[in-house]
Amino acid sequence: MAIGTDIDPAGTAVARKRGPGTSLFAKAWRTADFKIGFAIVLGLLLLSVIGPYLLNLSPTQFNVSKKFLEPGLLDGANMPYLFGTDQLGRDLFSRSLIGLRNALFIGVVSVIGMFIVGSAIGMIAGYVGGWVGLVLMRLTDAQMSIPVVILAITILGVTRPTPLTIILVFILAGWPAYARVARSVTLSERRREYVRAAKILGASDLRILLVHIAPNILPPIAFVAVLDVAKMMIFEAALGFIGIGVQPPTPTFGTIIADGTKYLMNAWWITTVPGLLLALSLCGINFMGGALERSRNKILQGVE
Template sequence: MASVDPALMGKLAMAPDRGRSLTRRVWAEAFRQPEFKIGLVVFLILFLLACFYPELSSIDPLKMNVRGRLLPPLFLGPNWSFTNPLGTDQLGRDMLLRCLVGLRYSFLIGVSTVIVMLLIGCTIGMVAGYKGGWISTILMRLTDAQLSIPMIILAIAILGVSRPTIPAIVLVLGLAGWPTYARVTRSVVMAESRKEFVRGAKVLGASDIRIMALLLAPLVLPPIVFVSVLDIARMMIFESILGFIGLGVQPPTPTFGNLIADGRKYLLNAWWIATMPGIFLCVTLTSVNLMGAALERARNRIFGGLA
């Protein structure tokens, strides 16, 4: 086998560490920003409440109590109840508990959908960027075709003729949202695959799959981190829209969409039924967007300094 330049070997060994180092630097830079800290604290509080409060509470979010129906929130006055601090709905179910269970499902669907989008989009973008040629052309034309179809229209069309379960919602939204990740990944891989450490790996006999998985994949992480964080909020919005029009998780399971839809009929005399889940959704999305915006600014600073 032909001799390999030791400097080239050093670059080959350092390539994965460079990707991980850039990712850590982006997170560290983001954490210095007060917006990121505020978003993270709010997000963690909501996440912990959604995970543990429904399990520790003695109240069943699905149990009806007709005698206690339409109780106002604690802060509104005379019919308040400490057991139902955010009031009850038209069937006497606790609004705080139902909002937190809905938040749990929104987290689950948002994060799971982004994982599906990452797996599909990054795989297609990696192959297109690394292989180039006619393979890249075909994959990118498929990506363009997918981008031309609005995500919510595609989700409505598919879920309208099938049973909208959680796996189905995650799969449909994931299949509709992967093109962004494919484009970002392709652009990064095209730039990195021309560098010396990739040529050195080929000289040493590394397979294409090994090069993409071990050398190029870590370098893709920094640019897509902030995209994935913002997409969690976007998927939570889409899940709420689907639930609002009856194509999300079906009742009696509470989600933000169907909670707000149920409360439309009571806006005049029991506004909290629709307003409370809307407030929870708004606060959650704001916290995620604060973190995503801080990560984007941090990424621009780090990569701008490297340019």
């Protein structure tokens, strides 16, 4: 029987109050790693949203008379530029916060899209089976053989890179991993008693997939999805660094760091500030992903 599903005395399949996904996150939340990671990510997210408005400094306005100002935290005479300015006199901290916001948005939305597309294809392949499942999984294998960087360069090199196109490229590259997991879970769950009971009671295939089988896909995918957010943030920064990410004047981690590499000797803060923000956000996400993985293993082992 699936986690989170019971059969009542009348034989009706009903869901427990706490599903498998809820149990996973509840167990992970009790760990220090998850709380620390969540606090880091939430703090950075709030800072990226409200920080630019609190600083009241434009991330795109040029002021060449103030270029290469050292961080105000090191030289009080350069306040309010807490982390200095770049080669065009733009405030580096507000630019980095906008870059963080864009990276988190692209990473989270991309992973949500991967999960939805991959889970849908995997569940259909596992539940229907036959030639339909065979075709879908061969398509999955073919797509999985194409590296995300190669796919991104091929598509973004002939189109105008925007957040939407980058998200679509990441979804196109990442959904096969989720499809494989979803198919594996569906193949296991479709033979369970609660699925047979639901069929006898007249539940449609769509209801069985969405209500009974889909919740069981979350535990094995949750920690992978969280870690994939970090991976997509790195890919987004890499694309910006080589010039095929979101285009200026929109600030991104990749473009800021790429600009700063030309001035490492006399303006080290241009690369350091966005690099530290990116590293800190990745640490927070990895803390959460690690806690989810350990909690999943404990659930599988029956450890409280």
